[in-house]
Amino acid sequence: xxxxxxxFEVHDIRFPTSEQLDxxxxxxxxxxxxxxxxxxxxxxxxxxxxxxxxxEGHGFCFTIGRGNEVxxxxxxxxxxxxxxxxxxxxxxxxxALYRELTHDSQLRWLGPxxxxxxxxxxxxxxxxxxxxxxxxxxxxxxxxxEMTPEELVSLVDFRYITDVLTPDEALEIxxxxxxxRAERAERLRAEGYPAYTTSPGWLGYADDKLVRxxxxxxxxxxxxxxLKVGGDLGDDVRRLSLAREAVGPDIRxxxxxxxxxxxxxxxxxxxxxxxxxxxxxxxxxxxxxxLGHAAVRAGQPVKVATGEHVANRVVFxxxxxxxxxxxxxxxxxxxxxxxxxxxxxxxxxxxxxxVCPHAGGVxxxxxxxxxxxxxxxxxxxxxxxxxxxxxxxxxxxFADPTVIEGGRYVAPSSPGFSARMxxxxxxxxxxxEGPVWQARRTPEEAN
Amino acid sequence: xxxxxxxFEVHDIRFPTSEQLDxxxxxxxxxxxxxxxxxxxxxxxxxxxxxxxxxEGHGFCFTIGRGNEVxxxxxxxxxxxxxxxxxxxxxxxxxALYRELTHDSQLRWLGPxxxxxxxxxxxxxxxxxxxxxxxxxxxxxxxxxEMTPEELVSLVDFRYITDVLTPDEALEIxxxxxxxRAERAERLRAEGYPAYTTSPGWLGYADDKLVRxxxxxxxxxxxxxxLKVGGDLGDDVRRLSLAREAVGPDIRxxxxxxxxxxxxxxxxxxxxxxxxxxxxxxxxxxxxxxLGHAAVRAGQPVKVATGEHVANRVVFxxxxxxxxxxxxxxxxxxxxxxxxxxxxxxxxxxxxxxVCPHAGGVxxxxxxxxxxxxxxxxxxxxxxxxxxxxxxxxxxxFADPTVIEGGRYVAPSSPGFSARMxxxxxxxxxxxEGPVWQARRTPEEAN
Numbered sequence: 051x052x053x054x055x056x057x058f059e060v061h062d063i064r065f066p067t068s069e070q071l072d073x074x075x076x077x078x079x080x081x082x083x084x085x086x087x088x089x090x091x092x093x094x095x096x097x098x099x100x101x102x103x104x105x106e107g108h109g110f111c112f113t114i115g116r117g118n119e120v121x122x123x124x125x126x127x128x129x130x131x132x133x134x135x136x137x138x139x140x141x142x143x144x145x146a147l148y149r150e151l152t153h154d155s156q157l158r159w160l161g162p163x164x165x166x167x168x169x170x171x172x173x174x175x176x177x178x179x180x181x182x183x184x185x186x187x188x189x190x191x192x193x194x195x196e197m198t199p200e201e202l203v204s205l206v207d208f209r210y211i212t213d214v215l216t217p218d219e220a221l222e223i224x225x226x227x228x229x230x231r232a233e234r235a236e237r238l239r240a241e242g243y244p245a246y247t248t249s250p251g252w253l254g255y256a257d258d259k260l261v262r263x264x265x266x267x268x269x270x271x272x273x274x275x276x277l278k279v280g281g282d283l284g285d286d287v288r289r290l291s292l293a294r295e296a297v298g299p300d301i302r303x304x305x306x307x308x309x310x311x312x313x314x315x316x317x318x319x320x321x322x323x324x325x326x327x328x329x330x331x332x333x334x335x336x337x338x339x340x341l342g343h344a345a346v347r348a349g350q351p352v353k354v355a356t357g358e359h360v361a362n363r364v365v366f367x368x369x370x371x372x373x374x375x376x377x378x379x380x381x382x383x384x385x386x387x388x389x390x391x392x393x394x395x396x397x398x399x400x401x402x403x404x405v406c407p408h409a410g411g412v413x414x415x416x417x418x419x420x421x422x423x424x425x426x427x428x429x430x431x432x433x434x435x436x437x438x439x440x441x442x443x444x445x446x447x448f449a450d451p452t453v454i455e456g457g458r459y460v461a462p463s464s465p466g467f468s469a470r471m472x473x474x475x476x477x478x479x480x481x482x483e484g485p486v487w488q489a490r491r492t493p494e495e496a497n
Numbered sequence: 498x499x500x501x502x503x504x505f506e507v508h509d510i511r512f513p514t515s516e517q518l519d520x521x522x523x524x525x526x527x528x529x530x531x532x533x534x535x536x537x538x539x540x541x542x543x544x545x546x547x548x549x550x551x552x553e554g555h556g557f558c559f560t561i562g563r564g565n566e567v568x569x570x571x572x573x574x575x576x577x578x579x580x581x582x583x584x585x586x587x588x589x590x591x592x593a594l595y596r597e598l599t600h601d602s603q604l605r606w607l608g609p610x611x612x613x614x615x616x617x618x619x620x621x622x623x624x625x626x627x628x629x630x631x632x633x634x635x636x637x638x639x640x641x642x643e644m645t646p647e648e649l650v651s652l653v654d655f656r657y658i659t660d661v662l663t664p665d666e667a668l669e670i671x672x673x674x675x676x677x678r679a680e681r682a683e684r685l686r687a688e689g690y691p692a693y694t695t696s697p698g699w700l701g702y703a704d705d706k707l708v709r710x711x712x713x714x715x716x717x718x719x720x721x722x723x724l725k726v727g728g729d730l731g732d733d734v735r736r737l738s739l740a741r742e743a744v745g746p747d748i749r750x751x752x753x754x755x756x757x758x759x760x761x762x763x764x765x766x767x768x769x770x771x772x773x774x775x776x777x778x779x780x781x782x783x784x785x786x787x788l789g790h791a792a793v794r795a796g797q798p799v800k801v802a803t804g805e806h807v808a809n810r811v812v813f814x815x816x817x818x819x820x821x822x823x824x825x826x827x828x829x830x831x832x833x834x835x836x837x838x839x840x841x842x843x844x845x846x847x848x849x850x851x852v853c854p855h856a857g858g859v860x861x862x863x864x865x866x867x868x869x870x871x872x873x874x875x876x877x878x879x880x881x882x883x884x885x886x887x888x889x890x891x892x893x894x895f896a897d898p899t900v901i902e903g904g905r906y907v908a909p910s911s912p913g914f915s916a917r918m919x920x921x922x923x924x925x926x927x928x929x930e931g932p933v934w935q936a937r938r939t940p941e942e943a944n
Binding site: 077078079080081082113114115116117119120121123124127154155156157158159160161162163164165166167168169208209210211212213309312313314335336337338339340341342345359361362364365367368371372 | 786
């Protein structure tokens with residue numbers, strides 16, 4: 051029985067979210083949440099996909115609109131590395147694919163290991179994980195958590211991080227967590243993983259909507275919410291004050307500046323916001339500014355979080371080395387997929403810094419829950435002080451959407467990476483030819 | 498008279514350089530030097546382009562082959578920001594275009610300010626500089642060096658660098674250099690700008706070719722050459738020893754590892770190479786690893802240089818803050834064009850660190866000479882300890898190629914950025930449809 055990747059489809063999918071100001075913040079006033087989406091088709095028979103074809107691997111990059119076609123072109127550039135290849139199954143297969151995509155000497159010039167080309171590699175790597183986990187009949191978190199420490203270490207590219215984490219140290223971290231895996235997996239299935247919600251806090255929402263949504267979040271069982279800040283200091287003080295009043299003193303309120311500030315601005319602004327006890331400040335400045343984050347952390351009392359725009363493990367390594375962050379915010383689709391995120395989870399574990407993933411957008415909650423759950427079961431062994439971001443947008447477009455109960459992510463049980471978008475959603479939102487976008491064309495554009 | 502950008506052409510141009518191992522190094526064994534090339538056409542009449550059309554602006558990103566089509570797609574995504582716009586003329590115009598391209602909230606998500614999308618912005622910004630300088634009838638170095646300190650400061654995006662360099666400090670640097678501008682411009686025209694050559698040292702060259710080319714370089718007047726290292730320590734010792742014997746003790750020999758090492762490898766390897774007195778070690782490790790470069794610099798005696806793959810001014814800022822580099826190696830086409838390189842020149846001047854640009858590839862010598870010459874005339878005011886890289890490949894494809902005399906770059910006198918590739922070269926090397934590539938198709942590909 052031949053089991054080969056036979057085809058590679060790329061779709062430019064966009065949602066007109068800017069119309070509602072969902073997702074609006076100090077740097078991103080009008081995002082149209084989008085995905086450059088890849089499907090790996092195979093001739094491996096399976097019933098898990100409802101179209102009767104072979105097992106498929108689904109993956110994507112998240113963008114906020116313009117340029118999604120560039121991401122799609124970058125994913126398409128990876129087609130020759132994948133089509134005709136045996137369907138990846140094992141840690142060895144997945145390690146080899148990741149290395150080929152990120153080490154190709156010519157493509158590497160376009161980063162290296164950053165930006166469009168690196169995110170494209172991440173989409174394909176994640177699609178391969180979806181495929182392999184489906185073949186194994188496991189959700190990705192469990193597929194990972196059943197690998198041996200040696201297999202997990204073989205997935206990681208240690209290049210440029212051995213000054214801080216060697217393969218032996220990684221093995222030691224994973225072996226230490228090994229005895230408790232079964233017990234924690236059971237507890238995870240029973241209790242779910244802690245979440246927080248950003249839905250109340252978009253910058254474009256009116257005060258009454260903010261207050262209403264904040265109260266609803268608490269009623270729904272969330273113990274942490276997040277507000278966007280950084281547009282106007284007076285507005286931030288008012289909104290944070292209203293939110294604190296709405297949720298009371300025991301609910302954590304994180305704030306997120308989306309890279310709005312220089313170092314001195316951040317220190318000054320946060321000194322004013324500190325009395326409202328923000329749980330963390332997220333992205334106070336450029337995601338490339340390791341020393342800047344360290345200065346912001348040293349210069350005011352609010353704890354510092356970043357990571358959703360951090361390009362790769364080398365920058366995360368330095369954020370940890372420099373003592374620049376209190377929380378590491380991985381993103382499932384910014385770095386080169388599961389493999390690179392595994393390196394980042396191990397780096398964070400080495401430093402004892404909690405990982406609190408970025409999510410939201412299109413499908414980011416669906417993906418990243420698997421990484422935090424795996425981290426709990428087999429890496430850090432803890433969910434203390436850890437939460438996965440949750441935003442209640444666009445889940446209806448996924449075949450295996452996240453389930454939140456009592457402010458916690460329910461552990462996925464379906465095989466794969468929860469990455470599969472519904473065929474009708476893909477068809478409707480393809481850009482620019484899908485009906486959702488055709489209906490929005492101006493008369494001039496339609497001619 | 499209307500003077501508008503009327504059209505925007507993008508070409509995927511590749512040269513089959515891998516066939517000769519030109520450009521081979523420890524990380525890039527078989528580069529096909531390529532350019533994603535953009536032409537801004539206008540309706541501004543001028544005789545400076547020989548096709549009789551309006552003044553054109555030419556710009557490009559350099560890549561090493563695969564993925565050049567992704568760069569072309571990224572440049573194409575910028576078309577709506579340029580076509581229909583008044584042809585840029587002034588510092589204000591060029592500052593506005595740069596900010597629009599790098600601050601677009603949706604496109605910014607694809608970096609931010611790094612990788613494919615950022616290099617594409619650089620190509621378009623540089624094409625706009627070519628256009629504006631042609632309109633002014635000046636080579637770009639002179640066009641820049643005739644701007645007031647205030648105009649120059651207005652070109653810079655100080656976001657994320659004010660903790661190290663404020664607009665007032667930048668103005669002070671530029672004002673200090675102002676009185677000597679005319680004298681230095683005259684000296685530059687008379688003497689040219691110091692260069693060094695990498696042509697002897699490609700990793701794929703045999704020892705006798707290395708020795709012959711090293712001796713030729715000295716005979717040609719170069720006082721510095723560069724060798725690629727990092728493949729095999731024994732080979733490096735032999736090659737460095739042969740080169741030192743060929744050129745004698747007074748010629749500088751820089752070495753370049755092209756990101757091959759982790760920190761400990763770099764320290765160990767360089768400790769062995771140090772007795773051969775390498776002038777600098779270039780790219781010892783990941784271009785993202787600021788703290789790693791600082792550790793390499795502290796851990797062994799060879800001076801450290803990097804920059805050709807440094808994504809933006811924020812990373813350069815930190816390399817300087819951390820005392821991680823002895824030489825700043827700007828690249829004309831990696832960051833967002835002249836504007837961002839101006840920020841980097843100012844940061845280097847603030848720290849008193851010499852700028853020694855990366856060049857070579859396709860057209861990078863042609864572009865970057867303008868930036869070093871401007872730096873000499875109007876920013877640092879010095880060429881002591883400063884050299885521009887020179888590689889003698891592919892200049893024949895340019896309408897206004899670099900001229901090297903006695904180991905120095907002759908100051909360009911033609912208007913523009915020396916960026917214009919000859920129409921026949923473009924036609925021959927378009928990928929995959931140009932005759933150079935059609936002739937290389939296998940029988941299978943041709944069917």
